[in-house]
Amino acid sequence: MKHFILIIAVILNIQASESKGATPPASLVQTVVAKEGYTNSLQNYVGTLYYDRHSNLASESSGVVSKLYVKEGDKVKKGDVLLKLESSILEAKVSAKKASLNSLISEQTKQKKDLERSKALLERNSISQSSYDTTFYTLEALDSQITSVRAELLSMKLELKKKRIKAPFDAIIVKRGVDVGEWVAVGSSVFTVVDPKSIEARVNIPSKLLYTVSKNQKFQAKxxxxxxxxxxxxxxxxxxxxxxxxxxxxxINSKNKFIEGMRIDVQIPTLKKEKAILVPRDAVIKRFGNFVVFSVVKSKAVMIPVSVLSYTNNEAAIKAQGLQANMKVIVKGNERVFPNMPVIEKAK
Structure with missing residues (x-):
């Protein structure tokens, strides 16, 4: 809005200067001559917007919903907790298993010291081999028991982790399938999330145009x-x-605030040819939301609204009232000029 007001102010200042007889400073530009050519006629095709990244989140664990952290329409970051299932019993079991593991580790430490002492006594023939073996195999049994308890604790922690459902990517919540107090079974759908930056369009076109379109080809749409x-x-x-x-x-440009289900009208070239004015792509710019070119007439910039029929690698095929072949159009410096501004053509 501020940019728009600034543009209007500059135009008014130029017009005021001209009315007072003052000459606004000329802008240095580079021009080329527009030429006549042919391009494929355009046909309007209607399509629909949709989110390419769309996920139905399911629960990997069963339980009662104890907390909900989001609602429909909320924006979330990857890793944010969306929902928590009741897990107090499992948390208590984890605490008990940790205590049991700590006790076994303490016993393991003591048993290692006993084994060192038994080894020294055995070397001095102060104890029998069987006594030493008893201490040795007791320590081995403890090692195995600790490994088993650690595996059980890891399994419990993984199960506890499943009691919290997190966002898989930056997303918007578009559907919530559960509420606090509800029972959730394994595999139950709990949320539907979408990535707003993944908005795309799908358009169906006649199969006869299959060989006239290609990947990365650009079109004008609305x-x-x-x-x-x-x-x-x-x-x-x-x-x-x-x-x-x-x-x-x-x-589609993801910066625009479009949503799934919206209609899109796309201008796609057909097999039919029609006359057009061909100019370099750089000659076509946007002003006030419309495509325009600036022509040079009597050393002044003349803004001409145009319709873009198609693009090639370096050229744009356009139509416009008041624009003809052999007229000069600005290709460099056009972003700095305004209607009726004096210009100086730069030599190539």
Missing amino acids: IGTENIEVSIKTIVPLADKASRTFPIKLS
Whole structure:
């Protein structure tokens, strides 16, 4: 909004200066000559937005829901705890198992000292071999028991970890399937989460256009009142037998606040050719949400709204009233100029 006000203020200042007879400073620009050519005609196709990263979270453990930390619509970070199942009995068992392990470790320490003493006494023939063996095998039994208890404790801790369901990635909660006090079985769906940055579009186009589109190809599209640029992410080579259409997936700028289910209108080239004005891609910029080019007429910049028909690697095929072949269009410095601003053409 501040940027828009600044642009308007600059235009008004230029117009005020011109009305007073003052000449605004000229801007240095580089131009090329627009040319006439042909491009494929555009056809509007309607698609739908969806989240590519969409997860139904299920519980790996059974139990009663004791705490809920989120609700539908909440944004969460990867690793945030979303839900906790009742685990007081299991926590008590873990505490008891830890105590048992500590007791066994203490006994192991004592038994190691006894074995060292028994070994010294045996070397002096102060005790029998059987007495030493008893101490030795008692220590081995303790070692095995400690290994077993540690494994049991690890298993309990893993089970305790499953009592907390965490976010698998940065997400938005779009559905909650349980409430506090409800019993959750293993495999029960508890939350549905989506990654808002993974928004994409799916559009079905006629199978005859299969060989006219390619991965990363860019198109002009519209969602609601916003004009955007999209590109082909994936071409799914599986046509619908009834409609003879196949789906393409389109990447969308994730900074826009779009949601699943919204409609998208995409302009896709057909097999039919039509005349167009060809200019370098850099000549087409956005002003006030619309595509425009700046032409140079009598050393002044003239802003011309245009419709983009298609893009090639370096060129844009456009249509516009007032723009013809052989007219000069600005390709460098156009982001700095405003309507009727004096310009100086830079030599190539």
